[in-house]
Amino acid sequence: MNRLLSLLVWGGISALGAAAFGVLALSRGETVNAAWLLTAAVCSYAVGYRFYSRFLAARVFGLDDRRATPAERHNNGRDFVPTNKWVLYGHHFAAIAGAGPLVGPVLAAQFGFLPGTLWLVIGVVLGGAVQDFTILFCSLRRDGKSLGQMAKEEVNPAAGATAMLAVLFIMIILLAVLALIVVNALKASPWGLFTLGCTVPIALLMGWWMKRWRPGKVGEASAAGAVLLLGALVAGGWVAGQPHLAPLFTHSATTLTWMMVAYGFIASVLPVWMLLCPRDYLSTFLKITTILVLAFAILVILPPLKMPALTPFATLGEGPVFAGKLFPFAFITIACGAISGFHSLVASGTTPKMIARESDARLIGYGGMLMESFVGVMAMIAACTLDPGVYFAMNTTPAALAQASQALGQAGFVVTPETMQALAARMGEATLVARSGGAPSLAVGMAQIFASATGALGGGGRTLDALWYHFAIMFEALFILTTIDTGTRVGRFMLQEIVGHVWPRFGETSWYPSVIASSACIVAGWGYFLYQGVVDPLGGINSLWPLFGISNQLLAAVALCVGTTILIKMGRQRFAWVTLAPLAWLVTVTMTAGWQKVFSADPRLGFLAHAASLAGSTSRDAARLIFNDHLNTFVALLFMVVVAVLIVTSVREWWLVLSKRKLAAVHETPYVETGYATGD
Template structure:
C-alpha cells in the first residue's frame, strides 16, 4: 500500500472530527460559554494565571502534551502491523483524546483552575482524591525521569541537535518579551521565531557539541540529565509568559512545519509501506496485541498526561471558555497528526521488509530511532534534504517535544506538592521554591537512586507507564462524566471511552502482573498491584457517585 493513501485517510478523518464532532461536543455537551469568567481572569497573577491568546496557548498545550510518547508508542506498536496502530490513532484522536483534553480543560475551568486530582475530591470524594493524586504523582515521576533520559540519549547520539535545541530557549525568551510587551504583531513574531529556529537547525551539523565522556566520574548521560533538571527547575519557577508560553508556541509552529515537511515528502516521493498490515509473524516474546496495543500507544490516541497538562497549566491560561475547543481538541488533533507521521516513517521509511524486520527483531524495538531513520529517508527522497539535515530536523522535533513536556511536567509536579500542602496543612511546602526542589529531588532520587551513576533509573518503572497513564485518562474521564451528570447533560460521549479504557487498562495491568510474577520482578509486581487496587477502588467510588446522581437527578448549574 502507498503511504499517500494512509496519510490522506488519516488527515481527512481527523479534520472531519475537528470540524463536526468537536463542534457538537463543545456546543451540546460542554456548552462552552464565551461570557463565563475564566480562572485566568478571576485569579490573574502574572505567573500561573495569565489570559492568553488561543493560538499561543494551543502551542503550549500541543507541545506540552506531545512529548516523545506519540513518537515512541506508535513506532513500537507497528510491530503488530500498521493497521491496528493506524485505526487506534485515528479513532482514538477523534472520539477519545479530543473529548478527554477539552473535557479536562472545561472541568478545571469550571472549578477555579483546579487540577484533575484536586477536582476528584470535589466531585467524587476525599479517598478517591488521595488515590488519584498518588497515581498522578507516579505518572509525572515516570515522565520527567524517563524523558530526561530520552533527551540525554538523543543529544549524545546526535550532537548536531545540541545547538538548535538549546538555542530554542534563547529564541523563546526573546519571543516571550515581544509577545508580552506587544512590541509587534503575533504574525511577525511567529515568522521571525520560525526563521531563527530553522537557522539554528542548519547551524547544528556545522557545530556539533558533545560533553566529555566523564567528568569527575560522572558520565555524559548523567551530566545531561543534571543539566536538564537544572534548566527545568528554573523554567518551572518563571512566570509562564517568560519562557513556557513562548517556548511552547514557537516550538509548536516549528514542529508543525516539520510535520508539513514530512507529509510533503510523502506526497512527492510516494513511498510504499513495507511493514505488514497485520503482523502474523511477530518476534518471539512479543505480547498479545489485545490489550497491550491500547497502552503502548497512549499519546497520539489518548493519554492521561494530557489531563494533567489540561487541568494543571492550560486551564489557568484560557482567555475565553470557547477557546477550549481549539486549544484542547485541536491540540489532540496535532498530536494525532504526529503519531500518524510516525506510523508512516516507521513503516514506509525502510527500503524492504527485510530492512524493517532487522529493526523490529524484538518487542520494544523501533521507537525514536525508527522515526528518525525512516523519516530522514522519506525527507531525503521527497524534498532532497541531505541525511544529516533530515536527521537533525527530526531529532530536534523529538527533543523539543520531550523538552517542553519536561518543562510542563516539572511545573505540574510542583503544583502537586503545593496542593498537598493545602490538603495536609504543610505551609512551607506550599511555597514555589521548596515545592520545586521536592519535585526535582524526587525525580533525581529515582534517576540516580534506582539507576546508579548513569542516572537512567526512570527506566526501572517505565514498563508501567503505559498502563498507569491510560488508567489516569480513564479516571479523568470519570471526573468529567460525574460533572456532566451533575449538570443533567448526556454522559454517553465520555462514558463510552471511559468504560473502554478502564477495561483495557485493568486487563493490561493483570497481564503485566502475571509477567512480573513469572520474571520474579517483585518491585514492579508490587507497584503494579498497588496501581491495580487504586484503579478498582477509584472506579468503585466514582461508580457509586454516578449511581447516586442518576438516581436522585441533577439540575443544570450555571455558575460555580
C-alpha cells in the same frame, strides 16, 4: 439546496474514508501507499469533527455563547486573556503535542501498520478528543480549575487525592521513559550529543537575552537561538569526523544516564527564565515547523508502506520490540495520539483561561486532539516506510533479535549486516543496530522522507540524509528535554505541596532547601527507573513503556470519571455514555495489561515470572534484577489499585446522585451574561 449540497459533500467524504479503510484492511501481500492511510485518517477526522463534536457541543454539553467565559470575567491581560480561537488552537496544540504521539506509533508498528492506525483514528474520535473536550468544558465552567480540584469537588476528596497521586506517578514514569529515549538516541553518537549539548548554552544565552538584555523579546532571542541551533547541527557533523574531538562526545548509555540525571536536577533548581523558558520557546518553534514540513513532505512523495498490515507478532505476542499481544498492548503503547490522560492537565490548565466564548472549546479541545492524532499517523507512516528488517534491527536488542529470528525470517523480515552498516554510514552514525526507543527509527524514516521530498523538489536528495537524520534526532530530543525540565519542576511543586501539609515550611516553593530536596527526590525517582531501563537486559522500553502507557491511561480514567460525574450531576445522564464508553475500554485495557505485566508466565512479559527465572542464577546482577522486577510489580499493582479505588468511589457517587440519595450539586460558577453579545 444547501442541505442537498451538504449531504452530497459529507456523503462523499464518508464514502472516500470508507474506501480508504477498505483498501487498508483488504490489502494483503501488496504494497500500500501512504496516501490511503492519510485519506482514511483525514476523512474520519472530518466526519468526527463535523458530526460527533457538534453533537457533544450542542446536545451533551449545551455550550452557550451568551455565557461569559473565565477569560472575559477575569480578564487581567496576563493569564486570563480572551484569545482568538485559531491562535488558542495553536497554543493548545503546542502544549499537548510532544514525543508521545511520535514514539508510541513507531513502537506499535511491530504489529503492522493497521492496528495502530485504527486505534489512532477510532480512539481519538470516540475517546481522546472526547476526553480533552469534556475536561476543557468542565474547567471552562469552573473558572479554569485543575483536574485535581474538580475531582475533589465533584466526585469526592478521595478522588482528588487519587488524581494528584496519579499525576505524580505518571510524571516519574513518563520522565524515565522520555529520558531513556534520549539516551538510546544519543549513545555512541558524537554528532547527536554535540548538537544537543549545544542547546544548553544556547538556551542560557536566550534566557539572558529575554530577561536581562532585551526583556520580553522572545522573537529576537528565538531567531538567534534557531540560527545557533542550526549552526550546532552542522558543526556536529564536523565534530563527529574529528578523531581527537569525537571521543569527547561518544559515551555509553550509562554515562549518558548520569548526565541526564544531573541535567534534570540542575534544570529544576535554576530560575525558570534561565533554561526552561528559552528551551520551551525553541522547542515549540521547532516542533510546529517540523511537523508542518513533515506533513508537506509526506504529501509530496506519498511513500509506499513497506511494513505489512499485520505482522505475526500481533497474535504471537513474542515481538522483539516489546513483549505482549496486540490486545491489550497496542492500546497501551499508543497513548498520546489516541487518548492521553496527560492532556487533561493542559485542558484544565492555561487553555480554559483564554477561551473567548464557549463554542470555541469545540475547535480547541476536540480539534486540537485530532491534530495530535494526525501527528501520530505521520509517525506511523514514517516508521512503516522503513524496510521491516531494518525497523526490527534498530528497535531490538541483539538477544531479542536472535530469539525472534525464526519468526522474522518466516515473515520475510530479513536484513544483512552490510545493509545496516550502509544505512548507518548514510546517516552519519557508527551503528544503527539495537537503537531502541523509537526515536532513531523515526529519525531514519523522517530523514528518508525529507531526503525524497527535497530530491523530488530538485534539492540535495540523499546527500542530505545524515543532516536530516540528526535534525530529526535533535528535534525529538529537544522537546523531550523540555518535558523533562517542566515535568521535574511540576513534580517538585506537587511534592512540596504534599509534604507542605505536614511541614508548612517545606511547602514554600521558593525556600531553597525545600527546592533542592524535592528536586532531588523527583530526579532520584525517574533517574532510578531510567538507570534500570539502561542496564537491565529486559528493562528499557520492554518494561517501562507499558508502565508509562498504563499510568497515562490511568490519568485518562481519572479525567473520564470526573467528566461522567459532572454530566450525571448536570442531569445529562442519558448522554453519560459518551465518556463511559471510552472509560470502560480504558479500564479493560489498563487492567488486562497490568495483570499480564505482573502475572504472565512468560518471563519476557511478566515481572514475577522473570524474577522467578532468575531465582537460581549465580549472576552477580541477579539480585538487582529481581529487585527491579519486584519494584515494577509494585508499581503496576499500585496503578491497578488506584484505578479500582477511583472507579469504586465514582460509581458510588453516581449511584447516590441517580438514586436521589444525594443532591446533584454541580460546582459551576454562576451564570453571567457575556458583555460582548448584545444581539439576538
